[in-house]
Amino acid sequence: MNSVIVVGSFNVDHVWRCAELPAVGATIAGQYATGPGGKGFNQAVAAARAGVGTAFVCALGDDAGGALARQLAAADGIGLRAEASDQPTGTAGIYVDARGRNCIVIGAGANGTLGAAHVAADPELLAGARVLLAQLESPVETIEAALALAREAGVATLLNPAPANAPSSIGLLRLADLLTPNETEFAALLNRHVGERVEAEAVAALDGASLHALCRKLLPHGSVVVTLGSVGVFVSHPDEQLRGDAQTHYRVGAESVSASDTTGAGDAFNGALAASLARAPEQPFAAHVRYANRFAALSTERAGAAAAMPRHDEVQERFG
Ligand code: ADP
Numbered sequence: 399m400n401s402v403i404v405v406g407s408f409n410v411d412h413v414w415r416c417a418e419l420p421a422v423g424a425t426i427a428g429q430y431a432t433g434p435g436g437k438g439f440n441q442a443v444a445a446a447r448a449g450v451g452t453a454f455v456c457a458l459g460d461d462a463g464g465a466l467a468r469q470l471a472a473a474d475g476i477g478l479r480a481e482a483s484d485q486p487t488g489t490a491g492i493y494v495d496a497r498g499r500n501c502i503v504i505g506a507g508a509n510g511t512l513g514a515a516h517v518a519a520d521p522e523l524l525a526g527a528r529v530l531l532a533q534l535e536s537p538v539e540t541i542e543a544a545l546a547l548a549r550e551a552g553v554a555t556l557l558n559p560a561p562a563n564a565p566s567s568i569g570l571l572r573l574a575d576l577l578t579p580n581e582t583e584f585a586a587l588l589n590r591h592v593g594e595r596v597e598a599e600a601v602a603a604l605d606g607a608s609l610h611a612l613c614r615k616l617l618p619h620g621s622v623v624v625t626l627g628s629v630g631v632f633v634s635h636p637d638e639q640l641r642g643d644a645q646t647h648y649r650v651g652a653e654s655v656s657a658s659d660t661t662g663a664g665d666a667f668n669g670a671l672a673a674s675l676a677r678a679p680e681q682p683f684a685a686h687v688r689y690a691n692r693f694a695a696l697s698t699e700r701a702g703a704a705a706a707m708p709r710h711d712e713v714q715e716r717f718g
Contacts, residue, residue: 406438407535444669463487483508514543534564642682662703
């Protein structure tokens with residue numbers, strides 16, 4: 399049975415590791431590698447490796463990238479529900495510097511054609527599911543339809559509002575029971591949807607009460623988890639739903655690891671959070687956040703995005 403349904407993107411990632419990120423007009427040398435990616439696929443791999451039944455709803459081209467997606471989904475035991483697209487399978491060009499920082503260019507291709515009808519086409523999809531997880535690399539109408547369907551079916555909705563420059567609406571955000579922006583996405587959403595001007599670089603340094611107040615403005619009736627990279631995570635709940643936690647808002651510090659490539663850390667966090675929530679919904683929310691924080695930290699010790707996702711037993715071995 400699929401406890402987690404991920405709706406989103408698959409990309410073929412083309413990754414160049416360079417000493418420095420290329421400047422405008424520069425030609426530089428780098429080490430090249432290719433592999434699977436896309437926020438949707440990365441998060442589906444994270445959820446599956448975190449040990450719960452996972453389905454992945456996406457659109458693929460009739461090409462080598464599409465074949466790669468099918469092969470890799472099968473290898474991780476992910477139930478693939480792929481819509482056939484007349485566009486090429488999505489691609490991403492990723493540059494990573496010696497400090498693990500990255501720049502990314504996306505060619506959406508098939509991801510841009512994923513239709514709401516495809517999500518709705520399979521009435522069995524949501525039966526038995528506990529969490530539906532989506533991002534913003536698919537058409538907004540499709541994400542909105544998927545979240546609304548999940549709500550109707552009593553399935554918890556987790557929206558990772560990434561990337562920061564993707565189109566979104568306050569209506570879409572409020573279909574989420576849980577919203578998981580990183581600092582950049584949080585600042586962008588506040589600016590765009592509730593008229594609050596906050597610099598992304600300043601988010602981590604804000605005091606808890608201020609951060610909580612901003613989260614409440616953005617999502618009055620849902621929980622917000624702001625991921626803060628190497629600083630960790632900030633959690634904010636509405637007064638009426640603490641999800642088993644003792645406080646309305648709190649921080650969880652990042653785990654101490656030897657991070658070498660943070661590409662996909664947010665995806666690791668989201669997939670693991672969805673999996674943990676689906677596995678043991680009765681546990682306090684803080685336990686799920688702690689698990690996702692550990693899972694994501696481990697993913698930063700390895701190169702790549704989907705390929706870097708650890709497994710449930712590795713997380714347990716490392717952190718107990
Ligand atoms: P994104 O990849 O979306 O930018 P973040 O950078 O906020 O997301 O990272 C997501 C999560 O991954 C963090 O909240 C944290 O749990 C973990 N993480 C990221 N970078 C590190 C790091 N250097 N050390 C430990 N954990 C990290």
